[in-house]
Amino acid sequence: MKVTDHIKKAKGKTLFSFEIIPPQKGRSIQELYNNIDPLMEFKPPFIDVTTSREQYIYIDKGEGLLDRKITRMRPGTVGICAAIKHKYNVDTVPHVLCGGFTKEETEYLLVDCHYLGIDNVMALRGDAMSHQKYFEPSKGGHKYATELVSQIQNLNTGKYLHDVVESEHKSDFCIGVAGYPEKHMEAPSLQTDLKRLKEKVDAGADYIVTQMFFDNKKYFEFVEAAKAFGINVPIIPGIKPIAVKRHLQILPQVFKIDVPEELIQAVENCKDNKAVRQVGIEWGVKQSKELLDYGVPVLHYYSMGKSDNIKAIASELF
């Protein structure tokens, strides 16, 4: 079932969902199940599964020589989506990236999703690879998420890249895209970024999931600004509980987001990461309660590999 249909069916009741990251190559999918199991009591109608960019790895060839290879460290997104859908009887949302894929490869991936009964996809550009300063599209790939949304929409109307037979059986993907309450790091202004977001919606995006934020005011202002831009699809807030002290540096650096002074102080006063995790939970509960009161369609949590803190937050709310 489509994410937007789940939202409609809920008739104004806020839903719970979360995002997981595939295990590293060579690790067991059981790790994921161990994180999903404790969250299933909150009845998520859908679970997102991220896709990782490929990165350089360095292989020691001996005698001081290093070989450099490009590889995707966490493959398996579509397979994981199918496995979770089957095991838990829940809808899944694979993240589909422009970066690292040709349009042809994307089409194959979407065909797989369609055959597997996956009804939703999250269309994203992806970041630059770690050795790059700026995002570079793959040869034969898309430059912006809008182009990817258009490709998915084309498929929904039975238009493949190179039509072979008259299309009788069309996909009908519900398409999610990313939104940035504190603007995307490359956008010159929030207004410009909103204009680009509107383009994604006009190209066929059905809903938006936001980048993490720690100050709800940023989300409320973003929703209002988006409405003023004529963006009328559901805007789902993405929430990440702070879990370790290092997050105070890493999250603003990687995602270009602000952490409120009050939260910084509370984390800095912690004597260990167990205490930080508790602060993250308390902040997450406070943030979530306020978002619930505002009437958000879904509270969507970034699990980043561990779910105990999300369980603690959800236990207070659902």
Ligand code: FAD
């Ligand atoms: P776009 O919408 O293409 O925007 C990228 C930048 O280009 C923005 O600054 C935008 O303003 C600008 N822009 C857009 N169109 C144009 C145009 N026509 N001309 C000029 N400028 C333009 N990354 C992963 O690698 N894997 C994941 O699974 C993943 N999941 C995510 C989930 C969510 C909810 C979010 C918020 C992000 C996720 N990301 C993921 C990160 C995402 O890939 C990065 O934030 C990336 O830098 C931008 O992706 P986008 O889809 O927002 O790009």
